[in-house]
Amino acid sequence: MKAHWIAILAGSGLLVTACGGEPQGRDVSDADTGYQTTLMEQLLDAQPGDVIEIPAGVFSFDRSLSLTVDGVTIRGAGMDETILSFANQASGAEGLLVTASDFTIEDLAIEDTNGDALKINEGENIIIRRVRTEWTNGPDTDNGAYGIYPVQTTNVLIDGAVAIGASDAGIYVGQSRNVIVRNSRAERNVAGIEIENTEGADVYGNVATENTGGILVFNMPNLPQPGRQTRVFDNQVFNNNTRNFGHPGTPVASVPAGSGIVINSNDDVEIFNNDIRDHRTANIIISSVYSTGYSDLGTREDFDPYPEGIYIHSNTLGEGGNNPDNLELQALRLAMFGINGRIPDVLWDGYFDAGKQVNGTMPDALRICIDNGDAEMLNADGPGGYGNPRMAEDYRCQLDPLPEINLPF
Known part of the structure; x- marks a missing residue:
């Protein structure tokens, strides 16, 4: 030995x-591509205390999302109902990058990101509830490193x-x-x-x-x-x-x-x-x-x-x-x-x-x-x-x- x-x-x-x-992987040919701009603007304009509601559906994103404002909640309709798909991601690594405190995210899924799915950096009082992260093609070295x-x-x-x-x-x-x-x-x-x-x-x-x-x-x-x-x-x-x-x-x-x-x-x-x-x-x-x-x-x-x-x-x-x-x-x-x-x-x-x-x-x-x-x-x-x-x-x-x-x- x-x-x-x-x-x-x-x-x-x-x-x-x-x-x-x-x-x-997931077929995103029918995914909603128009919601990307709406959500990016909501994240950019968010104020402390805001609740960003994301409806049920499969939404396609070609770039990373980010949030830098404290005290925000992001809420979907369920981890199998609200799906943020990054299968067509061409820019950025994370699906969602959060650099904020007093943050809650719940009831949604983040799929097929180039890098980490949900990254939260240097915040306090963080709640991640009923969130699914997944690479839908199964185990693969090319998948992102971290889910949550x-x-x-x-x-x-x-x-x-x-x-x-x-x-x-x-x-x-x-x-x-x-x-x-x-x-x-x-x-x-x-x-x-x-x-x-x-x-x-x-x-x-x-x-x-x-x-x-x-x-x-x-x-x-x-x-x-x-x-x-x-x-x-x-x-x-x-x-x-x-x-x-x-x-x-x-x-x-x-x-x-x-x-x-x-x-x-x-x-x-x-x-x-x-x-x-x-x-x-x-x-x-x-x-x-x-x-x-x-x-x-x-x-x-x-x-x-x-x-x-x-x-x-x-x-x-x-x-x-x-x-x-x-x-x-x-x-x-x-x-x-x-x-x-x-x-x-x-x-x-x-x-x-x-x-x-x-x-x-x-x-x-x-x-x-x-x-x-x-x-x-x-x-x-x-x-x-x-x-x-x-x-x-x-x-x-x-x-x-x-x-x-x-x-x-």
Whole structure:
């Protein structure tokens, strides 16, 4: 097992242009092309407190939309009734770019954008409710990276959303604070739901299925703030086995097909009361950025590459680990568990910060703790060059529960 962890994770042939047959997108030949000017003028002329109502219909846009005014609500007639199609987009990348606070968007769909579907940058008090983002041709590396994409935001609610076909993450919250993602569905993305470099997030009541990885909690270097304190609970995370169609060199491209929940270099993460099953590689993966193949570790002194304070308990864990995503893990499975065996429910790359140990033991608050019935953890021995994978020891413990996230609205 000398292969680099990215090979263990990604495997040869993992990164592909598309999955399945010939892409089939939405037919927009009958879409309303005249509404573009109306909506652009409404967004440009908007005042705080305005509600912009978009009627039912399929509306075609050939350029990006933007909003810069605080206190605006955009409301459609339903995510399957009001459809903003960017299949003919010739200008701009995003579908809708919002740089404003006290913003609500609800009951509409954004489809087939060149880049990100809905991006909200540097706002606070953001509500995204019953919004669908989708690339209708299915999984494809040429799809936009992010579906629902609030970044550098504070006080965010994503509720009842649907995200399909993103080449990075369907629902992504990055570099933000005080976040709730609930009652939403992510399918056929590389990452279904991703919380990255975010402080304080609750992810619950969601369905993540048919992605490459179901739910990701990442902390990456060279970003303005570190991530910590995420609760992932009461979710259905199953059958996330779609081949990775992410762009080579991006962090998400290292996620192996068949990953349920993945924690990477993040601290204080509690995973509980989830139904996690039917993942060919592993139901839960815990790793350091050292194992991703992502080489730009930067010079930030406060970046901590080690996952610490991880508490996994009270989950329902089904089948998984019986057909890992590459030959290296297949060989490990056969050697350690036999032809009918499987990778344990928790796969850990083995990286930890020895400098934080006290008398050879990690302090209780920094440990990886599993209190989940007979669930076991495999240490893949990343620090040793993956040469001595073995069953982990001393992980049967409990941590204090993390606090609930509360929003001010």
